[in-house]
Amino acid sequence: MKFLFVNDLARFARSTYTIAKYVEIGRELGHEIAVFGEQHPEVRLPHSLDVKKFDFALFVVHIPSDFPDLPYLARLLDEIPKERRVIIDCLGRFNDTVRVERDFNHLEKLDGHQDREWVEGFQAVSDLILQPTPRPLRSDVRPFLFHAFDPAAVLRSYQSPQEAARVWAGSNGNAKRYGLVYVGNNWQRWTQMRPFLENLEPLREEIGPMLIAGWDWDRRPQWDIELGLHAADVDRALLARVGVETQEAVPFDTVTPLMSQARFSPIFHRPLFNHLSLVTNRTFETFCADTIPLLMLPEDVVDSIYGADARPLVPCDDVAGRLKDMLRRPEFYWEAVMRTRAHLAQHHSFQQRFKELTSILADEERAGVVTTDNRTHGRS
Amino acid sequence: MKILLVMERRVNAGSIQAAANYVRVGAEMGHEIAVYGRSDPAFPHLRCSIDVERFDYVLFIVESRLDWMTGLNLSRIVVRVPRSRRAVLDADGMYNRVVVVNGYDRNHPSERDRERWLGFYDELGDRVLQPTPEPLESRVSPLLFYGYDPASRVAGNGDGAKRFDIVHVGHNWWRWQEVGNHLLPSIERLRSRIGKIGFLGLWWDATPPWAARLGLEAAFQLDLERLRRLDIEVHPPVPYLEVIPAMSMGRINLMTQRPLLRHLGLTTSKYFEIFCADTIPLLMLTASEAERVYGAAGRELALDGNLDQKLIDVLDRPAVYQELVEEVRGHLLAHHSYRRRVQELVSALAD
Numbered sequence: 001m002k003f004l005f006v007n008d009l010a011r012f013a014r015s016t017y018t019i020a021k022y023v024e025i026g027r028e029l030g031h032e033i034a035v036f037g038e039q040h041p042e043v044r045l046p047h048s049l050d051v052k053k054f055d056f057a058l059f060v061v062h063i064p065s066d067f068p069d070l071p072y073l074a075r076l077l078d079e080i081p082k083e084r085r086v087i088i089d090c091l092g093r094f095n096d097t098v099r100v101e102r103d104f105n106h107l108e109k110l111d112g113h114q115d116r117e118w119v120e121g122f123q124a125v126s127d128l129i130l131q132p133t134p135r136p137l138r139s140d141v142r143p144f145l146f147h148a149f150d151p152a153a154v155l156r157s158y159q160s161p162q163e164a165a166r167v168w169a170g171s172n173g174n175a176k177r178y179g180l181v182y183v184g185n186n187w188q189r190w191t192q193m194r195p196f197l198e199n200l201e202p203l204r205e206e207i208g209p210m211l212i213a214g215w216d217w218d219r220r221p222q223w224d225i226e227l228g229l230h231a232a233d234v235d236r237a238l239l240a241r242v243g244v245e246t247q248e249a250v251p252f253d254t255v256t257p258l259m260s261q262a263r264f265s266p267i268f269h270r271p272l273f274n275h276l277s278l279v280t281n282r283t284f285e286t287f288c289a290d291t292i293p294l295l296m297l298p299e300d301v302v303d304s305i306y307g308a309d310a311r312p313l314v315p316c317d318d319v320a321g322r323l324k325d326m327l328r329r330p331e332f333y334w335e336a337v338m339r340t341r342a343h344l345a346q347h348h349s350f351q352q353r354f355k356e357l358t359s360i361l362a363d364e365e366r367a368g369v370v371t372t373d374n375r376t377h378g379r380s
Numbered sequence: 381m382k383i384l385l386v387m388e389r390r391v392n393a394g395s396i397q398a399a400a401n402y403v404r405v406g407a408e409m410g411h412e413i414a415v416y417g418r419s420d421p422a423f424p425h426l427r428c429s430i431d432v433e434r435f436d437y438v439l440f441i442v443e444s445r446l447d448w449m450t451g452l453n454l455s456r457i458v459v460r461v462p463r464s465r466r467a468v469l470d471a472d473g474m475y476n477r478v479v480v481v482n483g484y485d486r487n488h489p490s491e492r493d494r495e496r497w498l499g500f501y502d503e504l505g506d507r508v509l510q511p512t513p514e515p516l517e518s519r520v521s522p523l524l525f526y527g528y529d530p531a532s533r534v535a536g537n538g539d540g541a542k543r544f545d546i547v548h549v550g551h552n553w554w555r556w557q558e559v560g561n562h563l564l565p566s567i568e569r570l571r572s573r574i575g576k577i578g579f580l581g582l583w584w585d586a587t588p589p590w591a592a593r594l595g596l597e598a599a600f601q602l603d604l605e606r607l608r609r610l611d612i613e614v615h616p617p618v619p620y621l622e623v624i625p626a627m628s629m630g631r632i633n634l635m636t637q638r639p640l641l642r643h644l645g646l647t648t649s650k651y652f653e654i655f656c657a658d659t660i661p662l663l664m665l666t667a668s669e670a671e672r673v674y675g676a677a678g679r680e681l682a683l684d685g686n687l688d689q690k691l692i693d694v695l696d697r698p699a700v701y702q703e704l705v706e707e708v709r710g711h712l713l714a715h716h717s718y719r720r721r722v723q724e725l726v727s728a729l730a731d
Contacts, residue, residue: 067451071499124459
C-alpha cells in the first residue's frame with residue numbers, strides 16, 4: 001500500500017522516530033511511505049506533495065500544526081477523499097476534556113483551541129480516528145497502538161542474560177558512562193520524576209552519574225510560569241542533591257545510543273497517558289537501548305504491553321530497593337529485559353502494526369467508512 | 381445576513397475595534413455578526429461564536445501574520461463552509477506584488493514569501509477584499525471596511541485642560557522613518573514651545589528581542605535616547621476600548637501610518653477612531669491623501685511639509701482647528717459610518 005504521513009515533523013520531539021521506522025520497515029514490506037510536504041531541512045525522510053498517488057493519508061496528530069497550513073491543507077482535502085484520510089490521535093485530543101493532576105488533553109490558554117474545535121476538526125477531516133491505546137474512551141475511536149518495537153534496532157544483542165549482565169556491569173573493562181539516563185522533555189513529568197529522584201537520593205553513589213536530556217530541565221520556563229500551568233516544574237536543588245546533570249534535547253535518531261550509555265533508563269508516561277492508557281515511541285524504543293528499562297508505569301499497562309515477564313522491571317513504590325537488587329543480581333533482570341524484548345518482537349513489532357493497520361482499513365472499507373478506491377476525489 | 385469574522389483577537393492592536401463596531405452596528409441593522417472564538421472578558425460586548433455553519437459567510441481578517449490560523453481550525457472551517465461563502469480581508473496589502481517603499485517598508489521579504497501568502501489566500505476564500513478604493517491586483521475587490529462610529533465620540537470636559545499637548549497612539553511598527561526624519565526634527569526645533577508629549581504603544585521603549593531573528597530590525601528601529609532628550613514620555617499600549625479616551629488626553633493627536641499602507645492607499649481603524657477622540661488630529665499624510673478620506677477640511681489637518689507651523693498654529697488657535705475637525709466629522713458621518721460599512725460588506729459578500 002501507499003501511505004502518506006501528515007505530521008509537523010520535529011527532530012527533538014513527538015512521533016518522528018515512529019514515522020521514520022514506518023518508512024524504513026514499510027519499504028522492506030513492499031509499502032510506499034512518504035511524509036506530506038516539502039523536504040524537511042533536518043529530517044531526511046522521503047517527502048511528497050503528489051497526494052493522488054497514495055492510498056491513504058495518515059494524519060499523526062499531537063499539536064494543532066500537525067494539520068498543515070493552506071494551501072497544502074487544501075491539496076490534501078481536495079485530492080484525497082475523506083474515506084481515505086485517517087487520524088492517529090496520539091494525545092487523546094478526540095475526547096471530552098480530561099484533567100489528570102495538572103495534565104490535560106485540551107487547554108485553550110495554551111494553544112488557543114477549545115475541546116469542541118479538536119473534536120469537530122478531527123470529524124471534519126476523517127471518519128476514522130485511531131488512538132494508541134488498547135482502551136479508547138469513545139466508541140467511535142478504534143484502538144491502534146501505532147508506536148512499536150523494532151528488534152533490528154536493538155543496539156546490542158546478547159546470547160544470554162549472564163553475558164548481558166557482565167557487559168552491563170562493566171566487568172569487561174567498558175563501564176558505562178552513566179548510572180541512569182532519562183531522555184524526554186520536561187512536560188508533565190515532574191510529579192513522577194520528583195518522587196523517583198527522591199527515592200534514588202540515598203543510592204546516588206551506587207548508581208553513579210545521572211543525566212536527564214530534554215527541553216527545560218535546567219529551569220522552569222517563563223511561559224509555564226506566566227500561564228500558571230505547572231506543567232514543566234523542576235527543582236534544581238533536588239537535581240543537584242541527587243547529582244543529576246541536565247542537557248538539552250537530543251535528536252530523535254540519537255535517543256537510543258544516549259540511553260545505552262546508562263545502566264538504567266526509566267520509562268514514564270505523563271499522567272494523561274496513564275489515565276488514557278496511551279503509549280508513546282519511548283514505550284518501545286527504550287527496549288532497543290543497551291540498558292535496563294525501569295517501568296514507572298501502571299501495572300495494567302505493563303501487563304498489556306510488555307507481558308508478564310516484564311514485571312521485575314517495575315519498581316513499584318520501592319525504586320531504591322529494586323535498583324539495589326538490580327545492581328546485586330543483574331542477570332535476573334537482564335533475563336526479564338530479554339524476555340520482554342522477545343514479547344515485544346512477537347506482539348508489538350512494526351510488521352505487526354502494518355498488519356493491524358491494514359486489517360483496520362479492510363474492516364472499515366467493508367463497513368463503508370474508508371475506501372481504497374482512489375478514483376473518487378473531493379473535499380467532504 | 382449572518383457573518384462570522386475570523387481574526388487574530390488582539391486587545392491592543394489590529395482590527396478588533398472595527399470588529400466590535402461591526403458586531404454592534406450590524407445588530408442594529410438586523411444582521412448577525414460575530415467574531416470567531418469563545419467569549420472573553422477582555423472583549424466585553426463582543427459577540428463570539430465557533431459555530432461556523434450557523435453563518436452565511438465567513439470573513440477572514442488577515443493582517444501581517446498567518447500563524448494564528450492553525451491547520452486544525454482551518455480544517456474545520458474549510459470543510460464545513462464552502463469556499464464560495466468564505467472571503468478574505470487583506471488588511472496589510474499582502475495580496476500584491478512585492479512592494480518596497482523607500483527601501484524601508486515592504487509587504488514581503490521575498491518572492492517566495494509572497495507566493496506562500498497568495499497560495500494561502502487563494503485557498504482561504506473565493507474573494508479577496510482590501511481596504512483601499514483602488515486595489516492594484518485584478519483579483520482584489522475594494523472594501524474600505526474600517527469606519528467612523530459617532531457613538532464612540534468622547535465629548536470635551538469644557539475646560540480645555542489636557543495631560544499632554546501632543547499624543548501619539550500606535551505601536552512603533554514601521555514608523556521610525558517618519559517619526560525620526562520628520563516629526564522629531566520639528567519637535568527638536570519647537571520643544572520649548574510645546575508642553576508634555578506622550579507616545580503610547582508597543583516598542584517605543586525597546587526593540588523586541590526577537591526582531592533581529594525575524595529579520596525585522598528595520599520595522600522596530602528606535603532611538604530611545606533621542607526620545608529621552610526630547611522629554612517624550614513613553615507609555616505602554618492601551619486596550620482597544622481605551623484608545624479613544626487615551627487620544628483624548630492630548631490637545632493634538634498625531635496620526636502616522638505605515639509607509640506601505642499609505643503607498644497602497646489602505647485605510648485602518650486609526651483613520652477614523654482618532655476623530656472620535658476629544659482632540660485635534662493632525663495627519664501625517666499628504667494633503668491629497670487626507671482629502672481622499674476626510675474631504676476638503678482634511679487638507680488643513682495634514683502635516684504635509686509644514687510641521688513646525690501647523691503644530692504651533694494648532695496650539696495657538698485651537699478653535700479654528702476644532703471647526704475643521706467638526707467639518708471632517710460631518711464628512712465621515714456622511715461617507716464612512718459603520719452603518720455604511722456594514723451595508724458595503726453585506727453587498728460585497730452577497731455579490
